Amino acid sequence: MTDPGRRPDGHSLLHLPHHDGSATYVPEQAPALGDTVVVFVRVPAVSPVRRVFVRTTPDGEPHFAAARIDRRTDHEVWWRAEVQVRNPVTTYRFLLDEPGGNRWLTALGVVGHDVPDSTDFRLVAYEPPPAWARDAIVYQIFPDRFARSSDATRGAGAELPDWAISCDWARTPVIGRGPETPYQYYGGDLDGITERLDHLDRLGVNTVYLTPFFPARSTHRYDATSFDRVDPLLGGDAALARLADAVHARGWRLLGDITSNHTGDGHEWFVDASSDRHAPERELYYLDDVTGDYESWKGVKTLPKLNWGSTELRRRFTEGPDAVLRRWLLPPYGLDGWRVDVANMTGRRGRDAYTHEVAALLRAAVVGTRPDGLLVAEHGHDHTGDLDRDGWQGTMNYTGFTDPVWSWLRADNSGTGDAGAGAAGVGDLPNFLGVPGGIRRRDAGAVVATMNAFRALVSWRSYVHSWQLLGSHDSARIRTVVGSAAGQEVAVGLLATMPGTPMIFAGDELGLDGVNGEDSRTPMPWHRLESWDEATLGAYRSLLALRAAEPELRYGGLRWAYLDPDTLVFLREAPTGALLVLARRVAGVPVRLPGLPIAGYAPNRYGGAPTLRADGDGVVTLPGDGPTFQVWRLS
Known part of the structure; x- marks a missing residue:
């Protein structure tokens, strides 16, 4: 994600490739030193991405490996790569090959320029915190x-x-x-x-x-x-x-x-x-x-x-x-x-x-x-x-x-x-x-x-x-x-x-x-x-x-879906399903959001807003009242 703070208007973020290190993208959450871990990247089907590479830095030296397509849906392509946990903290990022040039996907988001390794994703092989803490x-x-x-x-x-x-x-x-x-x-x-x-x-x-x-x-x-x-x-x-x-x-x-x-x-x-x-x-x-x-x-x-x-x-x-x-x-x-x-x-x-x-x-x-x-x-x-x-x-x-x-x-x-x-x-x-x-x-x-x-x-x-x-x-x-x-x-x-x-x-x-x-x-x-x-x-x-x-809400990842100055919309996604969250500090215009993983309807789980339904173009409209906090279950 580029700097969203520079844009005064509202904008959807669901068109961006995504990875966050959660269980949806890294099924093995507690790897041991020497393990080989599978990692996934979610890429919208409309994205120009042609190939994906994972870059690691074992023992401090960059190494690239090609990812392969794991599965496709109507709206997304999931790429799969493997990372060897060579060091106690193993860093990785993704190179997205597109017709207009390469972009990086790091923990800071998608960028079209080189960035330091400090924002790379991390696999940690030290003993994990206790399970009850989650x-x-x-x-x-x-x-x-x-x-x-x-x-x-x-x-x-x-x-x-x-x-x-x-x-x-x-x-x-x-x-x-x-x-x-x-x-x-x-x-x-x-x-x-x-x-x-x-x-x-x-x-x-x-x-x-x-x-x-x-x-x-x-x-x-x-x-x-x-x-x-x-x-x-x-x-x-x-x-x-x-x-x-x-x-x-x-x-x-x-x-x-x-x-x-x-x-x-x-x-x-x-x-x-x-x-x-x-x-x-x-x-x-x-x-x-x-x-x-x-x-x-x-x-x-x-x-x-x-x-x-x-x-x-x-x-x-x-x-x-x-x-x-x-x-x-x-x-x-x-x-x-x-x-x-x-x-x-x-x-x-x-x-x-x-x-x-x-x-x-x-x-x-x-x-x-x-x-x-x-x-x-x-x-x-x-x-x-x-x-x-x-x-x-x-x-x-x-x-x-x-x-x-x-x-x-x-x-x-x-x-x-x-x-x-x-x-x-x-x-x-x-x-x-x-x-x-x-x-x-x-x-x-x-x-x-x-x-x-x-x-x-x-x-x-x-x-x-x-x-x-x-x-x-x-x-x-x-x-x-x-x-x-x-x-x-x-x-x-x-x-x-x-x-x-x-x-x-x-x-x-x-x-x-x-x-x-x-x-x-x-x-x-x-x-x-x-x-x-x-x-x-x-x-x-x-x-x-x-x-x-x-x-x-306890184990899911975090994917920002929409921003305007007074509105935050994000997804919490896990293998069990997905929740959509809307937070508004003041009232504003309703948000029209395409590209949500919604099938049929999405019941409201908190806040009392109506059930969400996609229109014929697959667009969901979120209410404009505020201040408000709303949660829907998408799947």
Whole structure:
């Protein structure tokens, strides 16, 4: 696909040859080193393509092999080629021979000029992520703000740490910015989460992700004072075991959050390291023997940076059943994996470049403890160079999903678009990735170009095992960004129907708002059911149920079908069938789309639009109302 962001008019994309690395095009999704893998290319019958070649680069040297026609339909020609998995990451692309010259088909799309190998498709021979991850729907919980258990010991006279500022769950507002922000203590605990699992069940999630549960000097707990125990304020070790039992009894998964880049300055390791030059903990950090100064996360002195050049640090994190990463994966807790905080900075400091070996070390420790363990990295910008390296099995896809979706659906206060209720001031909403100028509103072409740019630099496997999210405890709430329930429904529709693992931040399903990460860490309003946005909650429940019911939404490929500035249309296709998805941010003219794989009619599966039928010329017309989100089953 050439740059669709440059075209202001609507245009169909179904005339383009296609391959995406999904099971429709690569039936063997977990090849071993040395295997020969069959790959397919779909070419429209009207295309001028005469021959197809697959180009690989075994051991770094280009090699071409001719593809052959595997089958024909009324509308398409399927070409078949073979790729030997010579290297742990084997790259390939297709050369399309046409009368007007050759074109390349890479993960970035079809182009008529030479492009670097970085956008080639990838086959990865490293051990795959656990199978359960493809069916996961993740729910992120910030423990202090989710729920307080019915028998919580914290009361008016309970003794709190000296850092904690006691807050009333129902009355004290969250301070979005200020020195008191990380110390506001509402008293949510792990048993409170256990008591509210029915809410998660009704919502349709099946994987619980907890932000850190270790003792700390803040309510966010990314400044751990120990990795050896659960914070007593959350109920201690026994409460985590009870939560794990309850989660696993439902057939769900439970993930923890580990800080591999830093600890808190109150961590027992750092206390020993900073008070004794001869302590074995000294090598765990970047401490200056002369000045006593130390490296910290972005200069925040409460978060001293870990030195992964230390053999002792690697041992403490990964070796033996009591190692930091391992002990919580074992009974009685049995976590199913970890989200790794600040994975992008882990092992990086000046000339120190340990990130990739640390990622592989941590993955080996997780999988060595439990073969079905998951390791997902936090990464706030370009994650593509850190995946497909036998380390992180996926990432939090802020740049390839969150940011483009925000920019497309952002409430428009300019008077030229879809300003909605709650949209006031969103033009000044800061970009959580740190980009100056706040969140810019962009059209669908720019959104797809952004998504494709990041997707093209990783394997299909890494892409679909990454978490797609509309926000988290570190960002504004999606409701604040889009400004309306209708806009949020479109956003959730994309979350539920695009490839990747959906991740939902607790409270988004109720329509809660927040302008930044701290402001978004809102206590769940269990005491105010009347404040819940029932329509938004219903949309979440229906769309997540649709994802669970339709295998194409979990295992299918992605083929863009149509774009105009306010409209996205795409197909999710698998050997089981195909779904057509329409997302509109505002109303527009109906879309006339030829070339869809439709036989007879296509029933609507979400959104309430009419059944689709092709006219005598094989053209399907999609409705022009909006904002709207619609899904049809084509076959």
